[in-house]
Amino acid sequence: MPTHESGVIVFDHPLIAHKLATIRDKHSGHRTFRAALDQIAGLMVYEVTRELPMREIEIETPMTTTRCRVLAGAITIVPVLRAGLGMIDGILDVMPEARVGHLGLARDEQTLEPHAYLNKLPRDLDDGPVILVDPMLATGGSASAALTMLRQAGASDVRMICLVAAPEGIDRLRREHPDVKIYAAALDDCIDEHGYIIPGLGDAGDRMYGTVE
Ligand code: PRP
Ligand code: URA
Numbered sequence: 001m002p003t004h005e006s007g008v009i010v011f012d013h014p015l016i017a018h019k020l021a022t023i024r025d026k027h028s029g030h031r032t033f034r035a036a037l038d039q040i041a042g043l044m045v046y047e048v049t050r051e052l053p054m055r056e057i058e059i060e061t062p063m064t065t066t067r068c069r070v071l072a073g074a075i076t077i078v079p080v081l082r083a084g085l086g087m088i089d090g091i092l093d094v095m096p097e098a099r100v101g102h103l104g105l106a107r108d109e110q111t112l113e114p115h116a117y118l119n120k121l122p123r124d125l126d127d128g129p130v131i132l133v134d135p136m137l138a139t140g141g142s143a144s145a146a147l148t149m150l151r152q153a154g155a156s157d158v159r160m161i162c163l164v165a166a167p168e169g170i171d172r173l174r175r176e177h178p179d180v181k182i183y184a185a186a187l188d189d190c191i192d193e194h195g196y197i198i199p200g201l202g203d204a205g206d207r208m209y210g211t212v213e
Helices: 014-024 030-048 083-094 141-152 167-176 204-209
Strands: 054-060 065-071 076-081 102-107 114-120 130-133 158-165 181-187
Touching (some): 030 158, 030 204, 076 083, 076 141, 083 130, 083 204, 114 141, 141 167, 158 167
Parallel strands (some): 076 102
Antiparallel strands (some): 054 065
16 A cells, blocks of 8 residues: 555555545435445455564364464454444454444534543553544544553554544644554545545534534
8 A cells, every 4th residue: 555755554445435435425424424434444454454463373174283373462443432433343344353442532613622531441452453543634633632542541552544634633643643553545635724624524423423513
């Protein structure tokens, strides 16, 4: 997958581009939006997990014994509520053994500062890789706060999957969490004066759950 000069790994795949067009389209209702988001997450997870640590074990086949490679350590997926929840089922379809931690963060609409309202993470987060999931990386405030919460909970090997990333958010994560690899389906142009990504897709949580006023 191409790595952008910002260090973000950007998905260059016809299926992902096609589904992203559906998600961006303001005429797509919440059912269509949710289905496409879930499908993109499932497609992205193959690449995101490409470098996960492996270990060798011995297996008995019906014929003989042989050595096989399996994933080392527990994988933890952490969606940022609400919108991150929309990517979880697609990921769990591919990795049903993964654990799921939850972080609840809501942006204050005036200050754009994230407010944390939920932190439910496994105790032994350092037992394996952690994948933070949030479709939108705008100012980067929510993702940066979520990554700090993961660090405080003990996570050491952390990656982030988002759908659409703005340069402002990428710059912030590069400064505040330089060791975290970011994967995105698209790099957008900028954020507007209200903190929305342009061209973006609007408010991801509202579009996903049909709560647009
Ligand atoms: C959205 C999105 C991110 C955040 C990104 O959540 O899911 O968490 O905004 O913006 P930032 O990069 O500027 O912090 P929101 O706060 O709207 O909450 P919601 O998903 O519950 O609607
Ligand atoms: N959060 C969203 O849901 N959409 C944006 O464009 C920016 C932040």
